[in-house]
Amino acid sequence: MAVDVPSLKLSEQSFYILRELFERECGIHLHTDKKMLVVSRLQRRLELRHLQGFEDYCALLKQPAEAEERQWMVDALTTHETFFFRAPNQFQHLTRHALPMLAHRPLRIWSAAASTGEEAYSLAMTLAETLGAAGWELLGSDISGRAVWHAARGLYPLSRLEEMPKEYLKKYCRKGLGEYAGQLLVNRSLRARTQFFRHNLLDSAAKIGSFDVIFLRNVLIYFDPPRRRQILRNMLARLRPGGYLYIGHSESASDELVELESVGHSAWRSKQTNDMQRMAP
Ligand SMILES: C[S@@+](CC[C@H](N)C(=O)[O-])C[C@H]1O[C@@H](n2cnc3c(N)ncnc32)[C@H](O)[C@@H]1O
Structure with missing residues (x-):
């Protein structure tokens, strides 16, 4: 009892x-x-x-x-709520609209508040399906060291899979046996292609370079407006010209993102010139 x-x-x-x-x-x-x-x-x-x-x-x-x-x-x-293929329309948008517009290789993609990694591995599966095994690099980060540790491990309860396409499950995951029964492990090849690290979104991310696609979903809601602006400025400084930023559907960031073009599904595209300095502080 x-x-x-x-x-x-x-x-x-x-x-x-x-x-x-x-x-x-x-x-x-x-x-x-x-x-x-x-x-x-x-x-x-x-x-x-x-x-x-x-x-x-x-x-x-x-x-x-x-x-x-x-x-x-x-x-x-911190709240780590997440699941595979959360807001599937954003993954479809990435496949159908963003990836065809991004011609150079390797593409660099960042899951910037990755929590325990489901979002990053959903991106890895989408990229592997669309672009094949090569031509892309994927990073995932979170402020929580424990979440990052879980993400790098790539082991998840089967209950978190509702949105995952069945064919991806077969192709990119293995069902756990014995002590891992009821869990799935993301394939080694995808785990090896996805690098996780601790990062505070309020800090500059200059050291990790620039990106073609940034997923910054369901995290801005936790911050007050000045910090939201600071995080968005940090992200936009890392977004390549013509690159895409995805935020959560419940997050409104239109004031901060006026310099970008709204392309639907809570996705924003950076203009082709890299003139982000014009953003208000
Ligand atoms: C609700 S989860 C979102 C996970 C995923 N992006 C999604 O949409 O499913 C929010 C994550 O933001 C992280 N977070 C909160 N504050 C942060 C900060 N200052 N820097 C980086 N990550 C932060 C939390 O640790 C948590 O894992």
């Missing part, structure tokens, strides 16, 4: 400290109505660290040597 573990108390003061630390790490501001969510998502960390209460946890997080614990806090408090 499952036993309910009583919730720990989170004082207003500790909530404000946690909120500030979280915002400093990843730029997301937690509203006061998220207090219970903070308790439920962090309680396990306190147990694992053998702490009596949130005051102790706040004191721990403030220590310079506890960078790893701050990472755990970010992992726990």
Whole structure:
């Protein structure tokens, strides 16, 4: 029989400290109505660290040597909801409209808030189907180290496959056996072609070069308008002339993206000239 573990108390003061630390790490501001969510998502960390209460946890997080614990806090408090071929019309748009317009090789594609990797592998399958095994490079990044670790592993519960075309399942995945029963593993060849790394969208991504296609879906919604603009500026600085940016269907970014052409399905195309400096700060 499952036993309910009583919730720990989170004082207003500790909530404000946690909120500030979280915002400093990843730029997301937690509203006061998220207090219970903070308790439920962090309680396990306190147990694992053998702490009596949130005051102790706040004191721990403030220590310079506890960078790893701050990472755990970010992992726990960010929302990683994702699944294969989420918003399938955007993958169709990529195949039918964007890829035929992008002639040079290798194409560089970035899943910029990749979570546990389902979006990046959906892109890898789409690219392998459309372009074949060569001629493209795919990167996936997320602020959560744990999500990145899951992504690189490429092992998923079968329940997350609703939108995946059946023929892709056969071609690009293997069903797990024994201890992996009920799971699927993305084929080694696709895993080897997809590189995952930790990256904060608020930081410059100049080091990783420029891209023909960027998927930045279902992440802008978590940020306030100034940070949304900062993230979009960072993305646009990495988008090649004529390149495509896909955002989530529930995200509106029209003010920030005035310099781009809207091409439907929450996709935006950069103009052929690379004159992104004209964007308002
Ligand atoms: C809801 S998931 C979206 C996953 C995928 N793009 C999709 O649409 O299915 C949002 C992801 O954004 C990541 N995230 C939140 N803040 C971030 C930041 N500052 N930099 C990079 N990734 C961030 C979270 O860790 C989470 O995995």
